[in-house]
Amino acid sequence: MIDHISLKVRDFDRAVEFYTIALAPLGYQVLRDFPGVAGLGVNGKPDFWLIRSEQAVPIHVAFGADRDEVDQFHRAALAAGGQDHGAPGLRPEYHADYYAAFALDSEGNNVEAVCHAPPTAPRARKAAAKKAPARKAAAKKAPARKAAAKKAAAKKAKR
Numbered sequence: 001m002i003d004h005i006s007l008k009v010r011d012f013d014r015a016v017e018f019y020t021i022a023l024a025p026l027g028y029q030v031l032r033d034f035p036g037v038a039g040l041g042v043n044g045k046p047d048f049w050l051i052r053s054e055q056a057v058p059i060h061v062a063f064g065a066d067r068d069e070v071d072q073f074h075r076a077a078l079a080a081g082g083q084d085h086g087a088p089g090l091r092p093e094y095h096a097d098y099y100a101a102f103a104l105d106s107e108g109n110n111v112e113a114v115c116h117a118p119p120t121a122p123r124a125r126k127a128a129a130k131k132a133p134a135r136k137a138a139a140k141k142a143p144a145r146k147a148a149a150k151k152a153a154a155k156k157a158k159r
Contacts, residue, residue: 004039004046005061008053009107012036014081015050018105021080023048025072026065026113058108062100065113070101073113077103085110 009015016038020030023040031046032039039046048061065073071088078084086102100114 002047004049006049006051007059007061007109008051008056009109010052010054010056011106012038012050012052014106018077018080018082019048019050022073022077022082022103022105022111023063025069025076026063028063056107058110060110060112062112062114065115066117067099067115067119070099070113070115074101074103077101077105077111081106082111086112 007015016030019028019040027042028040028048029042030038031041031044036052038050040048040050048063063073067088074084074088082103082105084102085104086100088101089099090096091098091100095116097116097118098114099116100112102110102112104110
């Protein structure tokens with residue numbers, strides 16, 4: 001399993017803007033930001049890194065999505081200044097359920113959103129994303145519970 005990938009770009013600011021918009025329908029956002037480096041990801045884990053470099057070579061990168069997200073990605077990528085490199089649709093030359101869309105960023109990188117599932121298959125990431133807010137809420141409550149317990153213990157000790 002691939003943990004993360006780094007994409008070297010010449011125009012760093014433009015790339016961050018493009019990918020922030022284009023990948024938003026897939027749940028991606030900038031999670032880490034350093035001078036000349038940005039990590040984008042979902043659910044707190046950056047797995048797609050942009051790195052400023054004068055030695056950028058265009059690559060092809062594909063992001064897993066459901067079919068609606070493929071469509072949304074394509075619209076967002078074009079709205080962000082990407083060039084159409086393949087409208088959303090089936091690509092039976094790859095396999096019967098290969099549904100994808102492609103866009104080129106300003107540096108010629110071929111960015112794809114792809115769904116391998118049949119049209120009726122559920123999407124695991126959406127279920128996980130729905131659980132994430134509940135986990136975040138529980139995590140926020142934990143420090144409050146600890147503080148309340150400490151306060152109660154201190155109060156009890158004074159008696």
